[in-house]
Amino acid sequence: MEKLKFVHLTDTHMNAPGADNPFAKLNLADKVKRVFEHVNAASVKPAFVVITGDLTHEGNVQDYEYIRSIVDEGSALLGVPVHVVLGNHDHRAPFREGFLKEAPSEQAYYYSHTIQGFRLIGLNSQVKGQHHGEIDAEQLAWLEETLSTPAEHGTIVALHHPMLNINGMPGDHVLANREQLGNVLEGTDVIGVVAGHVHTNNVGTYKGICHVAATGTAFGGEAAEDNHFKMVDFCGYNVVSVYEEGVTVQTIVMPGMQDEFFRFPVEALMAHN
Ligand SMILES: [Fe+2]
Ligand SMILES: [Fe+2]
Structure with missing residues (x-):
């Protein structure tokens, strides 16, 4: 029996209209709008949506204000909360000011929300000015304390930098201290x-x-x-379903031509993930 279903989006790399960078000219916010419409039209009916970082491409306050409006529209359309975490192309101070509507600060953004008996934990793996990711000691301690009490139906953890190696991908894409994080998660209700x-x-x-x-x-x-490594026109999202017996992940590919956007030497990959 299905206990919960949620939609996982990531790496939206959105900017406000007119922003001056190559990504802004691709109107990537339109893709996010189409994804929300697709989720709605396909009657996925998730309990929540989570976006795992690189919300913007080097966003400023105006970008985060714009993204907040896109996220709020999607949340209203689906009638469910949309939660986000930060990626290496995000910036904490303008995110707090433009998206969270609070005083700008470099405070890490992490949280625990309970939705239909499930716990969603968002972590901040983004490190100021760095491409690589790690979870700082303060978050690890908070996480350990939080997970010491199990949630009714279990916990989902969302973060930007993955804990698994990607076959053939060079660079420091894997969370730098995944072993530490893994040790905190192991044996819990995650x-x-x-x-x-x-x-x-x-x-x-x-x-x-x-x-x-x-x-x-x-x-x-x-x-x-x-x-070389190339970025192609692609858009998709995942539907994650939690059953009594385990978890399934359904990958949805949005219609597109997979035209090439950019190409660059593999050594430059660290600047583009
Ligand atoms: Fe990205
Ligand atoms: Fe990234």
């Missing part, structure tokens, strides 16, 4: 971890826990010839 950052679907287990990195709504990443 039934799934959802992540992004790698712009490709990658599903497996870590410490025996289901772990999913999703492809994202903005673009897909693919290896190209001559040691």
Whole structure:
């Protein structure tokens, strides 16, 4: 019997209209709007939506205000909460000011919400000014304390940097202190971890826990010839269903031509995930 279903989006890389960067010209917010419409039209009826980071592409306050309006529209359309975490292309101070509507600060953004007996924990793996990700000691201590009391139906953890290696992908895409985080999660009521950052679907287990990195709504990443990497026009989302007996992940691919957006040497990959 299905206990809960939620929609996982990631790497939306949105900017406000008119923002001056190559990603802004691709109107990536339109893709997120289409995803919300698709979820609604397909009658997925999730309990919540979670977006696992790289909400913006180097966003400022105006970008986060705009993204908040997109997220609020999606939340109203589906009639469910939309929760977010931060990625390496996000910035804490403008996120707090533009998205959360509070005083700007560099305070890490992490939380625990209970939805229909499930606990959704969002972690902040983004490190100021860095491409790599890690969970700081304060969050690890908070997480350990939080998980010491099980939720009624179990816990889902959302973060940007994945804990699993991606076959053939160079660079420091994996969470730097995944072992530490894994040790905190192991043996608790956590039934799934959802992540992004790698712009490709990658599903497996870590410490025996289901772990999913999703492809994202903005673009897909693919290896190209001559040691290059390319970003192609791609958009998708995952429907994660939790059953008595386990978790399933359904990957939804939105219609698109998979045209190439950018291509760059593999060494430059760290700047583009
Ligand atoms: Fe990222
Ligand atoms: Fe990304």
